[in-house]
Amino acid sequence: MAAELHVALVAADREVWSGQATLVVARTTSGDIGVMPGHQPLLGVLESGPVTIRTSEGGTVVVAVHGGFISFADNKLSLLAEVAELADEIDVQRVERELERAKAEGDAAAERRADVRLRTVSAR
Amino acid sequence: MGAQLRVYKRRIRSVTATKKITKAMEMIAASRVVKAQRKVAASTPYATELTRAVTAVGTGSNTKHPLTTQAETVTRSAVLLLTSDRGLAGAFNSNAIKAAEQLTARLEAEGQQVDTYIVGRRGVAHYNFRERKIADQWTGFTDEPTYADAKKVAAPLIEAIEKDTADGGVDELHIVYTEFVSMMTQQALDARLLPLSLEEVAQEKPQGEILPLYDFEPSAEDVLDALLPRYVESRIYNALLQSAASKHAATRRAMKSATDNAGELINTLSRLANAARQAEITQEISEIVGGSAALSDATAGSDK
Numbered sequence: 001m002a003a004e005l006h007v008a009l010v011a012a013d014r015e016v017w018s019g020q021a022t023l024v025v026a027r028t029t030s031g032d033i034g035v036m037p038g039h040q041p042l043l044g045v046l047e048s049g050p051v052t053i054r055t056s057e058g059g060t061v062v063v064a065v066h067g068g069f070i071s072f073a074d075n076k077l078s079l080l081a082e083v084a085e086l087a088d089e090i091d092v093q094r095v096e097r098e099l100e101r102a103k104a105e106g107d108a109a110a111e112r113r114a115d116v117r118l119r120t121v122s123a124r
Numbered sequence: 125m126g127a128q129l130r131v132y133k134r135r136i137r138s139v140t141a142t143k144k145i146t147k148a149m150e151m152i153a154a155s156r157v158v159k160a161q162r163k164v165a166a167s168t169p170y171a172t173e174l175t176r177a178v179t180a181v182g183t184g185s186n187t188k189h190p191l192t193t194q195a196e197t198v199t200r201s202a203v204l205l206l207t208s209d210r211g212l213a214g215a216f217n218s219n220a221i222k223a224a225e226q227l228t229a230r231l232e233a234e235g236q237q238v239d240t241y242i243v244g245r246r247g248v249a250h251y252n253f254r255e256r257k258i259a260d261q262w263t264g265f266t267d268e269p270t271y272a273d274a275k276k277v278a279a280p281l282i283e284a285i286e287k288d289t290a291d292g293g294v295d296e297l298h299i300v301y302t303e304f305v306s307m308m309t310q311q312a313l314d315a316r317l318l319p320l321s322l323e324e325v326a327q328e329k330p331q332g333e334i335l336p337l338y339d340f341e342p343s344a345e346d347v348l349d350a351l352l353p354r355y356v357e358s359r360i361y362n363a364l365l366q367s368a369a370s371k372h373a374a375t376r377r378a379m380k381s382a383t384d385n386a387g388e389l390i391n392t393l394s395r396l397a398n399a400a401r402q403a404e405i406t407q408e409i410s411e412i413v414g415g416s417a418a419l420s421d422a423t424a425g426s427d428k
Contacts, residue, residue: 008169008173010169010170010173011170012167012170012271012274012357012358012361013163013166013167013170013270013271013361014166014167015166015169028341028342029341029342029346030341030342033341040339041336041337041338041339042338042339042340042341043177043180043181043338043339043340043341043347044340044341044342044347045341045342045346045347045350045351068354069174069177069347069350069351069354070341071173071176071177071180071338073180073336073338074336078173078176080170080173080174080177080354082271082275082354082357083271
């Protein structure tokens with residue numbers, strides 16, 4: 001079998017991305033974790049942060065994930081997130097404005113969200 | 125024009141205007157059902173994956189969690205009732221409210237106190253009018269609920285169930301919503317959301333599938349801690365979406381029969397108007413004939 005795994009990245013209200021990949025790097029509560037084909041079954045809690053998917057075509061997909069879960073079994077990986085955005089969907093200027101506003105208002109949650117988005121874009 | 129005929133004409137005009145409105149509402153509702161159905165379908169992958177994950181934790185570990193343990197004696201329950209903000213949907217809201225009332229009566233017969241949580245202006249109005257206590261209420265998003273709305277609804281419910289019963293917490297959480305079966309069938313039903321019985325969840329998975337032994341990161345307890353509130357939110361989100369789809373389908377049906385009835389009424393009224401017009405003409409003719417006969421009788425008499 002070719003060394004690839006099927007990835008399904010689903011948000012609460014839509015399927016964000018799905019396809020074949022060779023490596024998925026995500027951040028769980030206990031640290032970054034890289035999942036390659038043949039990994040042992042895994043179920044973990046995700047931290048907010050960018051998730052990097054190395055597709056089997058050689059490309060890279062970066063997604064901003066705000067909390068959720070990672071589960072892997074039978075070479076199928078699912079990333080469940082309440083909110084997830086592809087790096088291409090993120091409007092950098094808007095996020096920067098949001099970040100400034102969040103800092104000014106002292107809204108820690110919004111600041112963290114904006115920060116995650118920016119890190120996602122820069123990781124692309 | 126005679127008075128009778130004028131009255132009929134006026135009624136036909138007003139019914140025609142009503143028919144146009146109901147027809148438009150029917151078509152709007154029809155397009156919204158499709159949209160709502162699509163949203164239900166879009167939320168399915170998340171719900172399925174979440175159910176899988178909950179099943180995996182439930183069967184792969186012996187973890188105990190307040191959200192999965194059944195209280196020995198249930199003293200207080202929460203009932204979440206999903207209605208719509210707007211009416212004109214046939215029996216949609218009254219069916220849901222009736223189902224909630226039956227559930228409340230059943231729980232009270234078991235000696236439980238019932239806290240009612242309501243989504244949708246219709247349900248709130250119903251309970252307020254009868255001066256019944258509402259623990260919490262949400263309105264304004266029933267037509268197109270978002271995941272954020274579901275989170276908003278779920279938060280106080282999860283908080284209530286995690287609290288001790290003595291401090292005003294609840295032991296069980298029930299939800300009453302309208303299931304979208306098909307375009308023609310929607311069914312109000314109640315379901316127990318919490319405490320979650322993991323065996324029941326496990327039965328929902330396809331038969332014969334063997335779940336792998338998962339490695340939990342950081343630990344099974346922590347995963348379950350994070351997973352269960354999300355699971356509840358996703359169930360509430362699904363119920364909200366189904367409820368919205370059902371409401372639009374019910375509106376469509378109600379407006380379709382209103383349009384049909386208006387058409388029938390217009391037919392009946394047109395016949396009556398025609399009869400009235402004919403009667404008027406007949407009367408006019410007989411008056412003319414009678415008048416001329418009287419005149420000719422009079423002149424014939426003077427000739428002699």
